[in-house]
Amino acid sequence: MPTASPTPIPSPAPTSTPKPEQTLPLAPDFELMDATSGNLIRLSDYRGKVVLLDFFATWCGACKLTINNDLVQLYEQYGDQVIFLSIDVKEPDITPKDLQTFAEEHEMGWPVLMGSASTVDRSYNIWILPTICIIDEDGAIRYFHLGTPGIEILKSEIDSLSY
Numbered sequence: 123m124p125t126a127s128p129t130p131i132p133s134p135a136p137t138s139t140p141k142p143e144q145t146l147p148l149a150p151d152f153e154l155m156d157a158t159s160g161n162l163i164r165l166s167d168y169r170g171k172v173v174l175l176d177f178f179a180t181w182c183g184a185c186k187l188t189i190n191n192d193l194v195q196l197y198e199q200y201g202d203q204v205i206f207l208s209i210d211v212k213e214p215d216i217t218p219k220d221l222q223t224f225a226e227e228h229e230m231g232w233p234v235l236m237g238s239a240s241t242v243d244r245s246y247n248i249w250i251l252p253t254i255c256i257i258d259e260d261g262a263i264r265y266f267h268l269g270t271p272g273i274e275i276l277k278s279e280i281d282s283l284s285y
Contacts (some may be wrong), residue, residue, distance in 0.1 A: 146262035149173075149255070150245035154209065154235040157221035163233055166261070168205045172283045174276075175255040176208040177237070177248045180216065180224045184270055185252040189228045192273040196280070197232055203284050206232035211243040212251065258283050 153164040165173065176193060178185035189208070197206050208230060210221055216238055225234045237243065246255065249268075256265040256279050265279045 156233040157218040173257040177253040209237040
């Protein structure tokens, strides 16, 4: 008795058009002075690289803990792959010398930017310190943390973006 060959089942026609990929917000550009070198730093100069922004103030206890417990270690591990920028905000009377001293005391080997006299905190809607923002190679904000996320979360996020 001959066996019947299976008849292929046609694929159903799509009932809706596929949704476009979600567009991530681009990080607002800024140009700020690095208190440790005196150089002007422009975020857009780092397009093509992963960037970690740390918004902090020298009077902020949680900011100091994040720098000491998380960012210094992350910088040692990822500093050759990721651009680290700390941006001082909410301190209108801070001087470059104050920030140089703070950076030395906390072993910050990356640029520490003078952001208090700018609008960078408003551009990023900074209202809690610290705030950590991780920007992908295309300049899109991929991760945004109000407060201290912890080193393991930051490592995981950096790893997801670093190739």
